[in-house]
Amino acid sequence: MLDRLQYIKQRFDEVSDLVIQPDIISDQKRYVQLNKEYKDLKALVDKRDEYLIVTGNLKEAQEIIADGSDPEMTDMAKMQLDEAKQRLPELEDEIKFMLIPKDPEDAKNVMVEIRAGTGGDEASIFAGDLFRMYTKYCESKGWRTSVVDMNEGTSGGFKEVIFEVTGEDVYGTLKFEAGVHRVQRVPQTETQGRVHTSAATVMVLPEAEEFDVHLDMNEVRIDYFCSSGPGGQSVNTTKSAVRLTHLPTGLVAQCQDEKSQHKNKDKATQVLRSRLYEMELAKKQEEDAAKRSSQVSSGDRSAKIRTYNYPQGRVTDHRIGLTLYDLDGVMNGNITKVVEELQLVNNTEKLKESEVY
Structure with a gap:
């Protein structure tokens, strides 16, 4: 576990340097990806630091108790040892869960x-x-x-x-x-x-x-129709609603929430793409x-x-x-x-x- 945490610390240091580079900052997509990785890695690095502190406290307490020359220090060391022994298994479980590979879809x-x-x-x-x-x-x-x-x-x-x-x-x-x-x-x-x-x-x-998924719009039938339901007078009088039918699979997606035909088409396209992706x-x-x-x-x-x-x-x-x-x-x-x-x-x-x- 410590070997994996050490690798994570090295990667965290690399990402910390990358996110402040001008060429990365100017590339919005890359910058967002690295920022998310930085946040995920930082949570693990913080747990690693706590783990090192707790194991260090445990070792120090054991050495003081073994020496036994100072009764007051020994009593304090016993309290420190109890705290470390209680925290260590909890910390190990927390780190184990955090080390589970994340589903990229999440x-x-x-x-x-x-x-x-x-x-x-x-x-x-x-x-x-x-x-x-x-x-x-x-x-x-x-x-x-x-x-x-x-x-x-x-x-x-x-x-x-x-x-x-x-x-x-x-x-x-x-x-x-x-x-x-x-x-x-x-x-x-x-x-x-x-x-x-x-x-x-x-x-x-x-x-x-x-x-994520290839959507060929040549394989999509587009139908425009009048919206129904709440939304103002223009909703029922203009063909702003959009229905998309993916001919190879028969999947259908529609949107009538927006007054703009263009916005409805964009949303319906996103739904259709998500349904195709969900199939895969x-x-x-x-x-x-x-x-x-x-x-x-x-x-x-x-x-x-x-x-x-x-x-x-x-x-x-x-x-x-x-x-x-x-x-x-x-x-x-x-x-x-x-x-x-x-x-x-x-x-x-x-x-x-x-x-x-």
Whole structure:
């Protein structure tokens, strides 16, 4: 572990020199990449420095205790030794987790698609609840959200809503939200007070750059149409909405959120590129899954991953057996505990397979 940390320290010193070079600063893309690497490496270097201090304190305390000539110093050394022995295993675990190779996709922005499933109007309302939950969570993280397309339900919520999330390590945080979310509650339309079960499907697509996937616009059919829904008088009178159909795969992406036809086309293109990229990524994940059985799936849109039970005020994530009795907090965007537990389980699985373990 110390050998790897020493290599990281050397790379950190190299990156520290590079980020202040004029030619790097003038190259915005390269500058952003190196700045992110600098931040990631600095966190590890800080842990390395703490590790060296703690191991140094432990050795020093052992030497003082072995000498035993000064009773007062010996007592202080015993306290120092206890502190070091308690901190060292914690620190080693923290460093091991940080040394797990990161998925290169994790740093990407995402497109989140929420679709109402079984349950009719109640499923659409639930899809709207999930949309609100995620946007509030993103707001708490300092991420920016932008609606790409929506199809409102007849009694509220959405039959489908697609939104973009931009920020730091967005995909790595949200990717485990993909799957079927189930709600158990008494619908507003239910007159006899019976609990109904409805569902919504969440997809989390890493946002693809042009170099990630080749999209030949000659293979894309472009249709323009009038937008529907809220947005002002001009929305329904001008053909600003755009629908793109990728002819080889049949994938469709559309956007009607912006008044500008050009902006809608750009957003729809980004969605289409992300869906194509997700297809390729899904193939890779299937290959990886064949090599190892992962308890926490990301991207399996058919798996029932979580239940939101209103009568009992609980949320249960079925993949890791986690139950929280804080339904109101969760629906208001406080999903940090669930996200962290999912990441912890996933990282533990990776740790068991890695050379670090």
